[in-house]
Amino acid sequence: MIEIANLNQFYGESHTLWDMNLNAEPGKITCVMGRNGVGKTTLMKSIMGLLPSSGSIKYQGKELIGIAPEKRAEIGIGYVPQGREIFSQLTVEENLKIGLLARKDKVKEVPQRIYELFPVLKEMLHRKGGDLSGGQQQQLAIGRALCTNPSMLILDEPGEGIQPNIVQMIGEVIQKLAKEENFTILLVEQKLPFSRKFADQFVIMERGRVVAENTIDQLTDEVVEQYLSV
Numbered sequence: 001m002i003e004i005a006n007l008n009q010f011y012g013e014s015h016t017l018w019d020m021n022l023n024a025e026p027g028k029i030t031c032v033m034g035r036n037g038v039g040k041t042t043l044m045k046s047i048m049g050l051l052p053s054s055g056s057i058k059y060q061g062k063e064l065i066g067i068a069p070e071k072r073a074e075i076g077i078g079y080v081p082q083g084r085e086i087f088s089q090l091t092v093e094e095n096l097k098i099g100l101l102a103r104k105d106k107v108k109e110v111p112q113r114i115y116e117l118f119p120v121l122k123e124m125l126h127r128k129g130g131d132l133s134g135g136q137q138q139q140l141a142i143g144r145a146l147c148t149n150p151s152m153l154i155l156d157e158p159g160e161g162i163q164p165n166i167v168q169m170i171g172e173v174i175q176k177l178a179k180e181e182n183f184t185i186l187l188v189e190q191k192l193p194f195s196r197k198f199a200d201q202f203v204i205m206e207r208g209r210v211v212a213e214n215t216i217d218q219l220t221d222e223v224v225e226q227y228l229s230v
């Protein structure tokens with residue numbers, strides 16, 4: 001369980017997150033939505049400690065504010081950033097092994113489970129990250145995050161710029177992690193069909209604040225019209 005309370009974040013003088021409160025539970029997919037520029041990515045980066053913020057972010061009861069990003073990975077939070085951030089000159093295997101560096105247990109080999117979830121990564125193990133398609137890179141970014149041995153995944157727009165069948169497959173993998181392995185999943189996703197199909201809960205942001213949250217069946221056309229239509 002992640003519990004965010006009174007979270008504030010500033011870019012210099014610019015106040016971006018305002019007293020944000022948000023909880024995400026294990027076994028569930030919580031989808032953060034909102035129009036462009038409302039602070040979704042800023043929230044994800046703040047949770048990972050990549051941006052300074054104040055307030056409280058507790059994961060499994062442990063306070064994360066003041067803890068370095070690499071320690072947050074050690075505590076069990078895996079991060080799949082917007083734009084994937086694959087190392088294009090490194091091979092698929094080398095990219096995956098970067099995830100292993102965050103582990104305390106000194107595991108040196110990529111767990112087979114990653115290749116079961118994403119068979120294409122095994123097929124392309126010795127290819128350069130930069131040679132992969134967008135969909136393959138997204139699978140690699142998720143695989144690399146899973147190599148840190150997390151119990152929670154944060155994904156920032158995993159479906160962005162990816163062909164629909166791969167987006168679907170990624171949704172199914174995330175759902176499997178939540179339902180079968182009790183992962184806490186917090187993801188930013190703009191696409192309504194994806195959220196409605198895979199999420200359990202939604203949270204809508206506007207100008208750095210949470211303005212609506214509920215179970216996904218309550219994401220009605222009226223709510224969409226009010227907060228998400230452009």
Ligand SMILES: Nc1ncnc2c1ncn2[C@@H]1O[C@H](COP(=O)(O)OP(=O)(O)OP(=O)(O)O)[C@@H](O)[C@H]1O
Pocket residue numbers: 011014016034035036037038039040041042043
């Ligand atoms: N490095 C930065 N320095 C200053 N302001 C920033 C910086 N990054 C983002 N912002 C501003 O903070 C606000 C929130 O941006 P953020 O990227 O978190 O929004 P978002 O909801 O993720 O948007 P999108 O859907 O376009 O990805 C925006 O007004 C943006 O211009």
